[in-house]
Amino acid sequence: MRLHVVDHPLVAHKLTTLRDKRTDSATFRRLADELVTLLAYEATRDVRTEQVDIETPVTPTTGVKLSYPRPLVVPILRAGLGMLDGMVRLLPTAEVGFLGMIRNEETLEASTYATRMPEDLSGRQVYVLDPMLATGGTLVAAIRELIKRGADDVTAVVLLAAPEGVEIMERELAGTPVTVVTASVDERLNENGYIVPGLGDAGDRMYGSAE
Numbered sequence: 001m002r003l004h005v006v007d008h009p010l011v012a013h014k015l016t017t018l019r020d021k022r023t024d025s026a027t028f029r030r031l032a033d034e035l036v037t038l039l040a041y042e043a044t045r046d047v048r049t050e051q052v053d054i055e056t057p058v059t060p061t062t063g064v065k066l067s068y069p070r071p072l073v074v075p076i077l078r079a080g081l082g083m084l085d086g087m088v089r090l091l092p093t094a095e096v097g098f099l100g101m102i103r104n105e106e107t108l109e110a111s112t113y114a115t116r117m118p119e120d121l122s123g124r125q126v127y128v129l130d131p132m133l134a135t136g137g138t139l140v141a142a143i144r145e146l147i148k149r150g151a152d153d154v155t156a157v158v159l160l161a162a163p164e165g166v167e168i169m170e171r172e173l174a175g176t177p178v179t180v181v182t183a184s185v186d187e188r189l190n191e192n193g194y195i196v197p198g199l200g201d202a203g204d205r206m207y208g209s210a211e
């Protein structure tokens, strides 16, 4: 597994406001959208392209376009949904699949409540979106499912990661073609499985507590 921490002043600036508990939901959603666009720029560095012949007003030339099969973008509901628009803005040809997953707040175990994506992902590049990599249970399960369906190149775009989650990913997904792109690897997880300093519950901050 490769880990890429995007070290950029604009990313750090937006992340600081996202972390701030005074930031309201509308601003939080806008910042998450802006941040993912910056992370997506790094995350798509190896997106597959093919040559294309075009004519400029001056001369014929050769350029590149995103190749087929189309990349697949998979937001993990709920909170990953807040990253979808920012990602597909940069990858206009992408297809979108969905994974609904929830972490049991007592046991910290992840379970899947909805799946809507192609059965066969052979030869596909997949970008999975989730703002938080905490214990890693959610992302490990999601990526295993993608690889089981044949995905041969998976990039997880996360806003924040905990060192514990990164370690689990490295252990559980060793030898698989997985890259994690994040704005920060924070200090640690607390006793409730929350990232410290973190930003709290990403889904709740975007959409409310769903109680």
Ligand SMILES: O=P(O)(O)OC[C@H]1O[C@H](OP(=O)(O)OP(=O)(O)O)[C@H](O)[C@@H]1O
Residues within 6 Å of the ligand: 076, 077, 078, 079, 080, 101, 102, 103, 104, 108, 110, 130, 131, 132, 133, 134, 135, 136, 137, 138, 139, 165, 193, 201, 202, 203, 204
């Ligand atoms: O790395 P983990 O320990 O598995 O935790 C991370 C997961 O927890 C949060 O989802 P949550 O279960 O709160 O669902 P939500 O997005 O619907 O709020 C978050 O959005 C991740 O999906």
Ligand SMILES: O=c1cc[nH]c(=O)[nH]1
Residues within 6 Å of the ligand: 132, 134, 193, 194, 195, 196, 198, 199, 200, 201, 202, 203
């Ligand atoms: O800090 C955390 C950990 C898991 N899920 C969140 O939304 N936040």
Ligand SMILES: [Mg+2]
Residues within 6 Å of the ligand: 079, 201, 202, 203, 204
């Ligand atoms: Mg949540």
